[in-house]
Amino acid sequence: MKKNILLILSSISLLFSCKKDNGEWRKAAENPDFLRRTQLQVTESIIHDIFAPPVSSRIYCYASLAAYEALIPGNPAYKSMVGQYNGFEKVYKPDSSKTYCYPLAATRAFLTIGKNLTFAQDVYVDFEKKLWEDYKATGMPDEVFENSIAFGDSVAASIMNYSKKDNYKQTRGFRYTVTNKEGTWVPTPPAYMDAVEPYWTKIRSFTLDSSAQFPPPAPSKFDLTKGSPYYNEVMDCYNTVKNLTDEQRAIANFWDCNPFKMNITGHAMFATKKVSPGGHWMGIVSQVSRNLGADIYKTAEAYLLTSTAVFDGFISCWTEKYRSVRIRPESIINANIDKDWQPVLQTPPFPEYTSGHSVISGAASTALTSVLGDNVAFTDSTEIPYGLPPRKFTSFSQAADEASISRLYGGIHFRPALNNGIAQGRKIGNWLVAKIKTKK
Structure with a gap:
């Protein structure tokens, strides 16, 4: 009897899981306002930390590069900056066996770089909590959300490694x-x-x-x-x-x-x-x-x-x-x-x-x-x-x-x-x- 109940509950769970992943969430998750909100938040952090104009430009550029590289695996028409930007030799690639929401990965990568290159981390706390809640509210499956977050972080790590060779630290x-x-x-x-x-x-x-x-x-x-x-x-x-x-x-x-x-x-x-x-x-x-x-x-x-x-x-x-x-x-x-x-x-x-x-x-x-x-x-x-x-x-x-x-x-x-x-x-x-x- 116990086995039958567990089987029924498992089937119901699977049914609702499949129903949830009907793909309708994708359109909402691809809304570029998620990325625009993130750009504005990084700007607020830059203002808070009083970075000089050239240094601010460095933050924006690495964050934008990370977002772009995390996004373009979802659209074969776009070309990577690997081999085009000076000294940019490699970037983390997605796992073909996993399902991603690349717009989410791009937003995550932009935000991660912004956080890494600015100081006041507390200004991000409430913003980030609301951002991820809004993404989940699209109906995105948990597995896709987690895969995308991890991919965005991996791309951001690639970009941070690239940034470490630009002589910024040496000129401080x-x-x-x-x-x-x-x-x-x-x-x-x-x-x-x-x-x-x-x-x-x-x-x-x-x-x-x-x-x-x-x-x-x-x-x-x-x-x-x-x-x-x-x-x-x-x-x-x-x-x-x-x-x-x-x-x-x-x-x-x-x-x-x-x-x-x-x-x-x-x-x-x-x-x-x-x-x-x-x-x-x-x-x-x-x-x-x-x-x-x-x-x-x-x-x-x-x-x-x-x-x-x-x-x-x-x-x-x-x-x-x-x-x-x-x-x-x-x-x-x-x-x-x-x-x-x-x-x-x-x-x-x-x-x-x-x-x-x-x-x-x-x-x-x-x-x-x-x-x-x-x-x-x-x-x-x-x-x-x-x-x-x-x-x-x-x-x-x-x-x-x-x-x-x-x-x-x-x-x-x-x-x-x-x-x-x-x-x-x-x-x-x-x-x-x-x-x-x-x-x-």
């Missing part, structure tokens, strides 16, 4: 020595911070043949003689800030993207934290891919190429910054033109030429256009959490142009750093699009 702790040579960078108020990431040129890029592959034109000769090219650039910045329109000021603030702004009130000093330039572009990927109804594969591809463009863009830009080591507008104007002049934005702690936001925006917009299309109109709401209204753009390229000119309006760059910087970035973006193949 090195400081830049200020020379005080005329026309060269010096720390700026209010915090007079040390120069950020002076050895970023040593970091292994993902696609560039060398960090100096796309050098911009040399900056103007330092010469404060009235009428010289450099003097005219200084006065252009000085007068632009003095005569800003409300719209120009709004543009400057919208693209500020300063991850660590020092504020002084009387004798008190406190910091405010915001999204980095790379985080802003990753946010644009999330918003536009959702608006266009892009599937999980297109979304992961857009994250991958955009983050790669930003990462390699920072390497190229930082190579020039610490080659030319040009002084910032605030320093030169206060010392030679007007001691009371102040920029709209807080001057970031690294050399002026070329503009980092210009380079990475040129690169990111070019890469993103290759995935989601040209002349894609969108509304960017990335800055709403910081009290700024959304802005509308007719294309990714137009958004990049505005991001670039915002640095002049903000008083933190001279015009050549913008024009030459965005051209530098677009060369990197075009190189990436031509070299890297995501489709077979």
